Amino acid sequence: MKHLLLYFITTMLFYSCSNEPKIGYKTEGEELMQFSRDWSNLVKTGDMEKIMAGWTEESVMMAPGLPPLKGKKQIQNYLIEGSKIPGFAIRWEPLEVHISKSGDMAYMIERNEVKVNDSIGNPIFTYNKVVTIWEKQEDGSWKNVVDIWNDNPNGKY
Amino acid sequence: MKHLLLYFITTMLFYSCSNEPKIGYKTEGEELMQFSRDWSNLVKTGDMEKIMAGWTEESVMMAPGLPPLKGKKQIQNYLIEGSKIPGFAIRWEPLEVHISKSGDMAYMIERNEVKVNDSIGNPIFTYNKVVTIWEKQEDGSWKNVVDIWNDNPNGKY
Numbered sequence: 107m108k109h110l111l112l113y114f115i116t117t118m119l120f121y122s123c124s125n126e127p128k129i130g131y132k133t134e135g136e137e138l139m140q141f142s143r144d145w146s147n148l149v150k151t152g153d154m155e156k157i158m159a160g161w162t163e164e165s166v167m168m169a170p171g172l173p174p175l176k177g178k179k180q181i182q183n184y185l186i187e188g189s190k191i192p193g194f195a196i197r198w199e200p201l202e203v204h205i206s207k208s209g210d211m212a213y214m215i216e217r218n219e220v221k222v223n224d225s226i227g228n229p230i231f232t233y234n235k236v237v238t239i240w241e242k243q244e245d246g247s248w249k250n251v252v253d254i255w256n257d258n259p260n261g262k263y
Numbered sequence: 264m265k266h267l268l269l270y271f272i273t274t275m276l277f278y279s280c281s282n283e284p285k286i287g288y289k290t291e292g293e294e295l296m297q298f299s300r301d302w303s304n305l306v307k308t309g310d311m312e313k314i315m316a317g318w319t320e321e322s323v324m325m326a327p328g329l330p331p332l333k334g335k336k337q338i339q340n341y342l343i344e345g346s347k348i349p350g351f352a353i354r355w356e357p358l359e360v361h362i363s364k365s366g367d368m369a370y371m372i373e374r375n376e377v378k379v380n381d382s383i384g385n386p387i388f389t390y391n392k393v394v395t396i397w398e399k400q401e402d403g404s405w406k407n408v409v410d411i412w413n414d415n416p417n418g419k420y
Contacts, residue, residue, distance in 0.1 A: 166372070168392045170327065170413035174372075174420060204398075204408075206363030213370070213396050213409065215323070215331075235325045237394060237411045239370050241361075251361075252370065254394045256327035256413040263331060 135203040138212055138240060138248055142200040149196060152189070158182055160250050162243070168254035193223025198236060201263055212240040212248065217263055218255065233261030292360040295369055295397060295405055299357040306353060309346070315339055317407050319400070325411035350380025355393060358420055369397040369405065374420055375412060390418030 145160055158178055161167075167175040167184065175181050188194055198218035205212040216236040221229050239252035302317050315335055318324075324332040324341065332338050345351055355375035362369040373393040378386050396409035 168394065168413060171416060173415055173417065174392055204368070206365050206368035208363050208365035208367075210365075211361070211363035211368050211370075213368075215409070235331055235411065237325065237396070237409055239394070239396070252372070252394055254392065254411050254413065256325060256411065258330055259328060260330065 134209060135205055135212070138205070138214065139200040139203050141248060142198065142214060142216060142238070146196075146198045154182065154185070157185070162249045162251070165249065165251050165253070168252070170256055191222050193221060193227070193229055195221040200238075210242045212242075214238045214240070215263070217258065217261065219261065233258050235263065291366060292362055292369070295362070295371065296357040296360050298405060299355065299371060299373060299395070303353075303355045311339065311342070314342070319406045319408070322406065322408050322410070325409070327413055348379050350378060350384070350386055352378040357395075367399045369399075371395045371397070372420070374415065374418065376418065390415045392420065 141160075145157070148157055158181070161178050161181055163177045165177065165181060167181045169175065169184065172184075175184050188196075196218060198216050200214045200216045202215040203212060204214075214237070216238055218234045218236050220232045220234065222232075224230050234255040235258045236253070236255040238250055238254075240248045241251045242248055298317075302314070305314055315338070318335050318338055320334045322334065322338060324338045326332065326341065329341075332341050345353075353375060355373050357371045357373045359372040360369060361371075371394070373395055375391045375393050377389045377391065379389075381387050391412040392415045393410070393412040395407055397405045398408045399405055
């Protein structure tokens with residue numbers, strides 16, 4: 107708690123003293139990576155409203171083997187269909203974050219693990235390389251605008 | 264030629280009169296899209312040195328079914344191996360461009376068409392959704408830093 111307070115105060119001081127644009131690059135990157143981790147954990151809860159809050163009507167999800175999924179409704183339908191697959195589970199983690207100098211655009215390189223069950227109920231895991239692109243909204247929140255992935259046989263990055 | 268000169272003069276005037284950051288968003292976006300089209304045409308020539316100039320040692324290419332290809336050497340090896348596939352040809356076109364306010368980061372949504380021959384020499388076409396991410400270099404040139412794609416059954420975006 108003390109650390110958090112100290113962090114808050116020093117951050118405020120930094121912002122109020124600096125003539126640079128009010129963006130803490132490294133911190134913002136860490137926040138974005140943490141958002142991605144939290145988002146991955148959120149999927150386990152199945153709370154669709156919270157899960158969907160990461161996207162906007164402008165978002166595009168590019169799943170292998172499908173036309174692009176545009177906007178929240180198409181994305182949500184895809185997630186609902188996916189969740190019906192026996193044994194389905196997904197988790198991901200960010201590996202790298204890059205933010206534009208103006209702090210309005212960012213991308214992350216991530217990886218995910220998808221589990222489904224085979225016909226006799228044994229889990230099958232597949233691994234993907236993932237690229238996510240983020241745009242900062244007027245309210246200061248980051249939203250995922252592009253999400254694309256493809257398979258990575260050994261899951262290593 | 265006259266058009267080019269007029270374009271050059273008006274662009275210079277715009278830059279010298281404006282107090283905004285010296286970035287012509289729309290123009291820069293169009294330039295980036297044109298770069299992508301030119302790059303696609305360049306591939307047909309097989310001029311590997313010119314083709315490779317679009318990437319840097321920091322670039323990552325994410326081809327389906329492979330670990331990420333990092334840096335020019337791994338990318339070039341992949342291109343060389345690909346070009347040996349009977350009937351191989353690739354072409355792509357940009358569909359959308361988005362540039363950060365600071366003009367140092369951009370992404371494009373693109374699509375490509377890959378041709379290979381089947382065992383009796385008939386062409387087989389596959390279509391992909393593509394996301395490319397670009398970073399402006401110190402010399403003002405844009406380089407492709409991330410290139411990822413996956414299949415799109417009907418090729419429509």
